[in-house]
Amino acid sequence: MAPPPLLSLRDAAIGFGGPPLFAGLTLHIAKGDIACLVGRNGCGKSTLMKLIAGELELDAGERYAEPGLTVAYLAQEPAMTAGTRVFDWVSADIALGRPQETHPRHAVEAALSLFELDGGRDVAGLSGGEQRRAALAQVFVDPPDLLLLDEPTNHLDIATIQWLEGAVRKFRGAALVVSHDRTFLANVTNSILWLERGRLRRTGQGFGAFDDWCERVLDEEAREAQRLDSRLRDEARWLLRGVTARRRRNQGRLRKLEEMRAARAALLADTGRIRARIDDGEVRSKLVIEARDIAKRFGPEGADSGGTDTRTVVEGFSTRILRGDRIGIIGPNGAGKTTLLKMLIGELKPDSGHVRVGKALSLAYFDQERRLLDPKATLKSTLCESGGDLVRVGGSMRHVRGYLKDWLFDPREAEARVATLSGGQGNRLMLAKVLATPSDLLILDEPTNDLDMDTLDLLQGLLADYAGTLILVSHDRDFLDKTVSSTIVLEGDGRVKEYAGGYADYLVQRPDRPSGAAVPPAAPPGKGGTKTAPEAPAKSRPATRLSYKDRRALDLLPDEIAALEAEIAALEAELSDRGLYAADPGRFAQAAARLEAARTDLSAAEDRWLILETRREEAEAAQRNRGGAAGATAA
Numbered sequence: 001m002a003p004p005p006l007l008s009l010r011d012a013a014i015g016f017g018g019p020p021l022f023a024g025l026t027l028h029i030a031k032g033d034i035a036c037l038v039g040r041n042g043c044g045k046s047t048l049m050k051l052i053a054g055e056l057e058l059d060a061g062e063r064y065a066e067p068g069l070t071v072a073y074l075a076q077e078p079a080m081t082a083g084t085r086v087f088d089w090v091s092a093d094i095a096l097g098r099p100q101e102t103h104p105r106h107a108v109e110a111a112l113s114l115f116e117l118d119g120g121r122d123v124a125g126l127s128g129g130e131q132r133r134a135a136l137a138q139v140f141v142d143p144p145d146l147l148l149l150d151e152p153t154n155h156l157d158i159a160t161i162q163w164l165e166g167a168v169r170k171f172r173g174a175a176l177v178v179s180h181d182r183t184f185l186a187n188v189t190n191s192i193l194w195l196e197r198g199r200l201r202r203t204g205q206g207f208g209a210f211d212d213w214c215e216r217v218l219d220e221e222a223r224e225a226q227r228l229d230s231r232l233r234d235e236a237r238w239l240l241r242g243v244t245a246r247r248r249r250n251q252g253r254l255r256k257l258e259e260m261r262a263a264r265a266a267l268l269a270d271t272g273r274i275r276a277r278i279d280d281g282e283v284r285s286k287l288v289i290e291a292r293d294i295a296k297r298f299g300p301e302g303a304d305s306g307g308t309d310t311r312t313v314v315e316g317f318s319t320r321i322l323r324g325d326r327i328g329i330i331g332p333n334g335a336g337k338t339t340l341l342k343m344l345i346g347e348l349k350p351d352s353g354h355v356r357v358g359k360a361l362s363l364a365y366f367d368q369e370r371r372l373l374d375p376k377a378t379l380k381s382t383l384c385e386s387g388g389d390l391v392r393v394g395g396s397m398r399h400v401r402g403y404l405k406d407w408l409f410d411p412r413e414a415e416a417r418v419a420t421l422s423g424g425q426g427n428r429l430m431l432a433k434v435l436a437t438p439s440d441l442l443i444l445d446e447p448t449n450d451l452d453m454d455t456l457d458l459l460q461g462l463l464a465d466y467a468g469t470l471i472l473v474s475h476d477r478d479f480l481d482k483t484v485s486s487t488i489v490l491e492g493d494g495r496v497k498e499y500a501g502g503y504a505d506y507l508v509q510r511p512d513r514p515s516g517a518a519v520p521p522a523a524p525p526g527k528g529g530t531k532t533a534p535e536a537p538a539k540s541r542p543a544t545r546l547s548y549k550d551r552r553a554l555d556l557l558p559d560e561i562a563a564l565e566a567e568i569a570a571l572e573a574e575l576s577d578r579g580l581y582a583a584d585p586g587r588f589a590q591a592a593a594r595l596e597a598a599r600t601d602l603s604a605a606e607d608r609w610l611i612l613e614t615r616r617e618e619a620e621a622a623q624r625n626r627g628g629a630a631g632a633t634a635a
Contacts, residue, residue, distance in 0.1 A: 087119030331490030
């Protein structure tokens with residue numbers, strides 16, 4: 001028998017004076033539920049969290065809470081007032097339903113010690129990671145009955161995230177989590193709430209099952225829509241195609257990434273032979289960064305020092321980064337990731353050793369403080385620094401509103417000020433600006449903070465198609481596993497080591513892993529969790545030979561894709577003429593409309609080709625396996 005709900009929403013509706021975000025929504029949260037709330041950007045996840053927390057009033061419907069229920073809400077950006085000590089801020093009891101105003105001193109001191117925080121500091125001087133730890137300390141100093149966590153892993157290092165995973169799993173109440181961190185969600189949740197198009201769906205499975213469940217739901221809706229009008233049918237088909245094609249596309253990208261990891265493992269395994277080859281002219285032209293036995297030490301105040309109190313950040317580290325490599329950098333907060341990064345790109349000189357950076361490198365840099373964004377500027381002027389309506393992306397001109405749409409902005413937001421953006425929107429705009437910058441070396445410092453999963457999928461695809469070299473600093477384990485070919489780990493006390501593969505591969509290879517220790521299970525592409533080995537392609541259908549119609553389509557699609565790409569290039573060139581709109585507004589509008597249609601057609605053709613090509617590969621592999629088995633039987 002299911003336990004009674006701690007909190008319920010019945011026929012809930014809210015719209016802030018406009019069209020409702022959702023209406024008729026019903027939700028029950030019971031003790032023992034550790035649920036994740038997922039949905040597209042702007043669907044109303046944060047609004048729903050605030051309604052549950054009691055911070056917003058419903059336009060219609062009912063909110064019921066069990067008498068005496070205590071509810072604590074960890075906001076995405078907790079309000080911290082300058083002049084407040086960390087101790088005083090953590091001691092404030094934020095849980096609704098509790099009579100006391102502050103927590104006992106001994107409990108606050110224990111929480112500060114657990115999260116390694118100095119209670120005497122001013123909250124205004126805390127870094128992003130320290131602010132997040134302080135917010136968690138405030139929540140866990142006296143855990144409530146219902147815990148609401150909005151992006152709890154932002155700015156946290158992997159060790160703290162893993163501690164948080166354990167704390168949430170052991171939590172005896174109920175919890176609702178909004179997060180982009182797929183690994184975190186897969187490791188802690190036992191149910192999913194999916195808010196989509198104003199409707200809330202639920203399944204009693206953890207986040208690892210989300211993609212399969214989502215595809216089944218959309219497939220059922222598509223079949224149901226066959227009996228409805230064409231508009232609904234087309235919308236359902238588009239939603240299903242997006243989920244299916246994304247999974248197929250990610251499988252192909254992961255296969256390519258495994259090839260890159262194998263090449264990187266060979267490079268790391270035979271340093272002496274590679275050193276001889278690196279002097280060859282052909283290989284030298286591919287060299288991006290070479291570091292030999294570099295070291296860096298800082299004094300207690302952060303200045304270079306040779307005294308006894310020096311702190312060693314890097315000691316005796318060597319690596320070679322070649323064109324096209326994807327390098328991840330991980331380590332605890334404060335371990336020196338930024339210091340190492342600055343040495344590798346030549347901004348900071350090592351105390352000893354040598355760094356060589358390839359000549360004429362064009363660098364694009366995403367910093368997590370978003371210093372490139374002017375709060376007073378508009379989205380349009382941020383992307384079109386020289387004026388006008390066009391932005392150069394990948395060597396071609398794009399209309400700024402269309403490019404904003406690619407990054408999940410409403411084109412009507414082009415004239416909005418940067419200061420009005422949320423944290424996730426600011427990160428998307430920053431990424432749009434950085435990735436539109438021509439470069440052959442891309443540095444991304446914590447790019448995944450505040451991003452929703454749709455944007456993460458978009459970013460993953462863009463990085464997979466990026467022709468240059470990538471250096472990524474991130475604590476997102478799933479994103480690292482799907483993006484990088486090797487991982488540089490700052491292990492403390494100056495020890496820095498590079499491992500082929502992503503985060504899961506590092507866990508397998510690290511020398512301090514206990515013998516017989518459990519290894520994270522492999523997860524299919526697109527699911528939460530970590531991956532330790534290449535996965536076999538998922539078989540959602542028997543691996544049979546393609547029909548004549550499908551083989552014919554597979555033969556013709558490359559020419560169709562090439563024709564669409566040529567048409568898109570021609571239209572972009574036509575629209576890049578700044579005088580076209582003034583001379584012929586009708587032609588400009590016609591060309592812009594055809595450009596958007598051609599891009600849609602190209603996406604559909606590419607998705608179709610990916611699906612058919614995957615089926616062809618599965619069929620051929622199955623046929624080879626049957627042939628091998630038959631040969632073994634005959635022998």
